[in-house]
Amino acid sequence: MSVLLDINSISLSFGGLKALSDFNLLMNKGDLQGLIGPNGAGKTTCFNVLTGVYAPQAGEMRLDGKLLNGMCCNQITRAGLARTFQNIRLFGNLTVLDNVLVASRTQIRHTMFGTVLRSMGHLREERALHAEAMTLLEVFDLAHLAHETSRNLPYGSQRRLEIARALATRPKILLLDEPAAGMNPQEKKLLAELILSVREKFHVTILLIEHDMCLVMSICERITVLDHGVTIAQGTPQEIQCDPKVIEAYLGKPMESEAI
């Protein structure tokens, strides 16, 4: 088991508000881990720090031994860390296929001059990436919508397209920010299967933020629980379910009168 992502005591505060304090996370290759916590716990902030939107004020992040601190978003993505967004951020006016192609740009070697002159490199790479994008869309059952404007897709398909687009950057780690938000139980079930099959097919390591406990408990191998920026528990789903601190964060303390 090789360590892929090593997050070492990351801290971030906005003014007086500690959004994340002393956050640690270790991910091995092929892991599927969950990140949960009540609203405002700092889960999305954690993703934003990982992907370079915010620079951490303390601590180190290493991907495959490479230090991620100080890199900007696009460099981190190219280093192998791709994400989806909680509120869908597709390229609305572009087609489904184009959305994926933009992400596959990370594999391009030819320059814009090559494009303008239709160089061999341009033709070869464009052809390969188009084919690859179509296979990716087939996996996500979007191939028949490839030329549809992505804004017009139904909600569930948009969510799937976001994951497909993130995978097109060929990440080592995929960060999913509430992929099941707004889905019905049936769709959630399909999503769980999809996430598991994505891990098999694309050999990615997945970190996922989710509010749906059913989903998290059923597919994640390890779970980290955040509350007010502090890690309150880390462990297997069984351990997390019995952890008194977690129960307290979600349900509150038992009333004192009951305690007596």
Added chain:
Amino acid sequence: MVALLRGFYPYAIAILIAFVMYKVMPVGAEKIDLGILQINSFFTKVTGAIGIAIIMAVSLNIVNGYTGQFSLGHAGFMAIGAYTSAWITHYGSIHFFGNANAMEGLFTKGSALFVASLLAAGLVSALFGYLVGLPSLRLRGDYLAIVTLGFGEILRALLNQTQPVLDEFDIEEATRGEIFTGLGGALGFSGVPKYSNLFWVWSVAIITVIICYRLKQSIHGKAFLSIRENEIAAEAMGVPTTHYKVAAFAIAAFFAGVGGALFAHTLGNIVSPNEMNYQRSIDFVIMVVLGGMGSISGSVIAAVALTILPESLREFSEYRMIVYAILLIVFMIVRPDGIFGIREFWEVKWIRRLFRRTPKETHAP
């Protein structure tokens, strides 16, 4: 070899079309009688103006359309190109050929100098495009528009302060500084050799369209579009947005510079730096918005229409600008996304319906 041909044959066709146009269209007192329509050299002039408008609108589309930045300084880049090339051909002709008159014929030593000056105009302009593009990394929307507007106005003010143009006799006792700043000041650069004609204008215009279209269809071009659609997502998908924004400005400025160079060599003089003020920038922005932000065919059609329209409304004399403005307003109410939106005209649904083609997609990589 096949790939090489595939890469270059559209450019060859572009040059061929331009050559045919140059041969067919009348110059001077010539006329073509089509029965209902008498084509005279006025048509040739308008065709040239259309070509330059296409170059400007299509190149501005890269910044304002694809990348979604708002530039109001396109006429400024045009001015840089016009003055750079005018300086090169005017003083170059005196230096190499003894006088600043244009040579007869299409392919002469003079034309070689002219083509070199076009390239130089493009490159100098692209350099300025790069410099103006740098603020776009920090500013967006209206703020960027103000910066680019300011750039154009500063440039115009500076050009107004330059020295008079020197002819072949003055140049002998002139210092280097005087030659370097001899751009004509408020009177404009006069005595530019008239090398520009339909061949050069339309070669460049069609090549510009081909380059912009190829860019748009490619993955690189889609990276530009992704910035306009959602910058945060583009960045998260590994698109180096800063790189692409500056590149967009530099590419657009390159073509604007070449367009300005062609413009300067058409009339034989730049009437005044005030000719390339923000009003002209806004004209180009109107073309891009009217045609559809991101649609190349839209920009081309808008450039053609908005060049012909004021000419054809000439009969209404003073009222023509009012009619022109009303037409624009009506258009923006009826089609706020421009004629074609982000797509090309053959991709638009209502056009497809018009030609009763099946809506099956034929998208080749």
